[in-house]
Amino acid sequence: MRSWLSTTLLRHQLSVPVILAAVILAVYYPALLSGVHPIDDPGIIAFYSASPSLSSIFLPGTGYYYRPLLEFTYYLDNRLWGMEPGIMHLENILLHVANSLLVYLLARRAFTRFDEKSRVIPLTAALLFALHPINVEAVAWIAGRSDPLLSLFALSALYYWLKWLEEPYWRDMVVALLLLVAGLLTKETALAFGAVLSLFALTWPGFATRRQRITTVILLAGAGVLLLFSAVAVRSGTSALSRFVSISEMQLLQGTWQALIALGFYARKLIVPLPLNSAITSVHPIYGLLGVALFPALLLIYRRIRSSGVLLISAVLCILPAILVAVKQIAWTPFAERYLYLPTAFLVLGLLGIAETWRRKYSAALLIVVVLILCGASRASFRRNLIWKDPLSFLQDAVAKSPDFGSLYYSLGGVLMQNGEIDQAATAFATADRLNQRGSMRYPIKASIMGALLAKGKPLEARTYFFQTFNKKQDAPEDFLELLYKADGKRLESLGKNERLLLAQDLLETLELLNQKKPDPFWFYRSGQISLHVGDNVRGVDFFRRAYSSAPIDAHYRPAARMYLEKLEHAK
Numbered sequence: 283m284r285s286w287l288s289t290t291l292l293r294h295q296l297s298v299p300v301i302l303a304a305v306i307l308a309v310y311y312p313a314l315l316s317g318v319h320p321i322d323d324p325g326i327i328a329f330y331s332a333s334p335s336l337s338s339i340f341l342p343g344t345g346y347y348y349r350p351l352l353e354f355t356y357y358l359d360n361r362l363w364g365m366e367p368g369i370m371h372l373e374n375i376l377l378h379v380a381n382s383l384l385v386y387l388l389a390r391r392a393f394t395r396f397d398e399k400s401r402v403i404p405l406t407a408a409l410l411f412a413l414h415p416i417n418v419e420a421v422a423w424i425a426g427r428s429d430p431l432l433s434l435f436a437l438s439a440l441y442y443w444l445k446w447l448e449e450p451y452w453r454d455m456v457v458a459l460l461l462l463v464a465g466l467l468t469k470e471t472a473l474a475f476g477a478v479l480s481l482f483a484l485t486w487p488g489f490a491t492r493r494q495r496i497t498t499v500i501l502l503a504g505a506g507v508l509l510l511f512s513a514v515a516v517r518s519g520t521s522a523l524s525r526f527v528s529i530s531e532m533q534l535l536q537g538t539w540q541a542l543i544a545l546g547f548y549a550r551k552l553i554v555p556l557p558l559n560s561a562i563t564s565v566h567p568i569y570g571l572l573g574v575a576l577f578p579a580l581l582l583i584y585r586r587i588r589s590s591g592v593l594l595i596s597a598v599l600c601i602l603p604a605i606l607v608a609v610k611q612i613a614w615t616p617f618a619e620r621y622l623y624l625p626t627a628f629l630v631l632g633l634l635g636i637a638e639t640w641r642r643k644y645s646a647a648l649l650i651v652v653v654l655i656l657c658g659a660s661r662a663s664f665r666r667n668l669i670w671k672d673p674l675s676f677l678q679d680a681v682a683k684s685p686d687f688g689s690l691y692y693s694l695g696g697v698l699m700q701n702g703e704i705d706q707a708a709t710a711f712a713t714a715d716r717l718n719q720r721g722s723m724r725y726p727i728k729a730s731i732m733g734a735l736l737a738k739g740k741p742l743e744a745r746t747y748f749f750q751t752f753n754k755k756q757d758a759p760e761d762f763l764e765l766l767y768k769a770d771g772k773r774l775e776s777l778g779k780n781e782r783l784l785l786a787q788d789l790l791e792t793l794e795l796l797n798q799k800k801p802d803p804f805w806f807y808r809s810g811q812i813s814l815h816v817g818d819n820v821r822g823v824d825f826f827r828r829a830y831s832s833a834p835i836d837a838h839y840r841p842a843a844r845m846y847l848e849k850l851e852h853a854k
Contacts, residue, residue: 298405302382306375306412309660312667313371313422320673320693321560322425327365330356351468352428370424377430378421382412384437385627389634391444392589403638406652410630413659415666416555420620422670428469429623435465436475436624443479447488447495455498466509471603473509475624476502478596485592537609539570544608544617546572548601552622552629558666559683560676561690562617583636590635597628614689614720673697688717692727699730699737708734725759732765741769755792760800767792767808774815786816803833807843814846823850 318327330353339353355373356365363369389404411417420426439461446454462479465472480502483495546569580598584591604621607613637648669676677694684690695710711731718727728751735744748766752758755766770789774782789812797805810825830843 298386298401298408299379299383301405302386302408302412303379305409305660306379306382309413309664310375310378310418310421310667312664312671313375314368316371316422316671317367317673319423319425319670320677320697323367323423326356326425327367330360331365333360347470349428349467349469351464352431355427355431367424370427371422374421374424374427374430377427377434378412378417381430381433381437381627382408384434384441385411385630388437388441388444388627389631391441391448392593392631393635393638403634403641406656407630407634409656410633410652410659411627413656413663414555414626414630415558415659415662416551416619416622417626418558418663418666418670419560419618420623422667423620426620429620432465432469432472433624433627435461435468436472436478437627439465439475439479440482443482444486444488447482447486447490449488450490450494471621473506474599474602476506477599477602478628481592481596481599485588539567540609541605542573543567543570544573544605545576545598545601546570546574547617548604548622548625549573549576549598551619552597552625555619556662557683558619558662559680560619561615561680561684561687562619563615563684563687565617583632587635587639590632593628593632593635597625597632600625600628674701686717688714688719688727689723690714691717692723692730695730695734699734704734704737708738725762729761729765732762732769736765736769736772741772744769745773755795760796763792763796763799767796774812783816786812803829803837804839806832807839810843810846819850823847826850 318324334357336357339357340350342348359365359370359373386404386408389407390401393404420429439458442454442458442461445451446458458479462472462476465475480499483490483499483502543565547565549572550569576598580591580595583594601622604618607618607621608616637652641648669679674694674697677690677697680687681690681694691710691714695707695714698704698707698710708731711727711734714723714727715731718724728747732744732747732751735741735747745766748758748762748769752762755763758766767789770785770792774785774789777785790809793805793809793812796802806825806829810822810829813819813822813825826843826847830840830847833840833843
């Protein structure tokens with residue numbers, strides 16, 4: 283190991299960035315071919331492809347979350363390369379490279395005994411972070427970008443914060459605080475990172491005076507309290523933060539135990555991440571005991587190796603928002619691996635300090651353990667990237683690990699439909715409907731069931747299912763009315779004259795409702811065609827005239843509407 287420390291290769295300034303970039307690209311290159319993931323990614327692509335205004339991104343109160351810097355990156359994705367998935371995945375990977383490099387730089391700064399010739403140990407910490415399997419979800423998923431982007435600002439802020447603690451130049455402190463603000467504008471959970479900076483200010487060695495440290499802690503605490511107060515007072519869609527801090531519905535003792543369970547589970551995931559699963563809905567209560575045991579363990583480490591103790595406590599502080607999500611059941615999955623992206627950085631830094639104290643005594647053993655861990659992590663991360671690359675494999679894996687999660691079957695059914703496996707898709711949608719416990723998913727699932735019936739060539743069964751779901755047409759959303767229109771349209775040709783006349787009237791009623799709920803001149807055009815089909819030329823003329831006059835100039839049906847109109851008026 284001593285020979286590694288003096289290699290010419292690692293002495294070059296670009297050696298570490300090149301090694302990190304090469305290793306990460308080798309493991310994560312399947313993500314470049316992942317395309318658009320069926321969960322959340324389509325919504326992002328559709329929304330930003332519509333070119334929203336900058337005001338809707340930067341002004342609060344216009345969205346479910348207030349994450350303007352994150353949204354701005356998607357805005358630029360649309361402006362620069364048209365939401366090309368491969369490039370968007372590359373951005374996530376490059377963010378991961380940058381964060382891995384920041385872990386290396388923090389290791390060098392936090393443990394100053396690593397001189398210029400000693401780069402292997404900090405590089406090992408960076409590689410552990412870069413290859414940790416728990417980070418695959420945040421990097422390989424377009425919608426997971428919030429955590430790598432937040433970490434970029436948070437780790438950069440900590441770097442300048444340590445510079446300020448070591449040599450208290452106010453410029454470094456201001457840069458650190460500005461980066462913290464950038465993190466807050468990326469994801470509201472960055473509020474917990476303010477506690478991390480306060481912890482470092484109170485415990486980390488350096489030449490910053492006690493007065494300077496206490497002043498900055500008071501400043502951070504005051505800003506945090508003000509932000510919390512604003513979030514609770516507003517309690518609107520401006521920020522998801524208000525849902526984190528509201529505790530009026532939560533029983534204190536029950537909530538505390540649930541928090542300990544979540545803490546223990548996440549602690550285990552950081553150390554032993556396998557099996558990986560992106561749809562974790564519940565965990566075993568036994569993890570609560572691990573959560574309890576974590577506190578004396580951290581205290582012991584802090585007393586023996588203060589630097590490692592501070593770093594590991596920081597990891598726990600960064601996990602706090604994820605614990606609140608689990609307790610409050612805010613997100614669609616109460617537990618998520620992507621929430622551990624930033625805590626992983628503090629974990630490897632904390633372990634680096636512990637390993638450094640053991641290096642002289644157990645040098646050979648440590649080297650073997652580290653090599654084995656890196657090899658195992660590389661293999662696990664690469665295999666996980668391969669699963670993320672194929673949506674069907676990903677969803678089948680998630681369903682196998684979370685068989686009671688209804689929303690997964692809904693997504694699985696959508697992928698199966700795209701692949702033309704209609705029967706399997708119908709089974710998946712039926713399972714999703716049976717297991718679903720989310721009110722927001724009820725209609726999307728039922729619409730998919732109806733769509734599967736149409737795809738199987740069963741329009742009458744689709745119509746029957748519609749009226750099993752709704753007592754009357756007026757109660758149905760427009761997507762169901764469109765499906766009903768398609769189902770009845772397919773039946774029209776197969777009916778006798780009298781039945782066809784009745785169904786045509788029914789179709790015209792459906793199209794009228796559709797135009798009320800979702801105004802579109804195309805519905806007039808289709809109403810005109812149906813009127814002609816049953817011999818009602820008078821109504822047909824009216825519908826075609828309305829379609830032609832109100833259709834966009836480039837509408838594909840506008841010339842046909844004009845042709846019908848001229849033909850009918852000439853015949854008249």
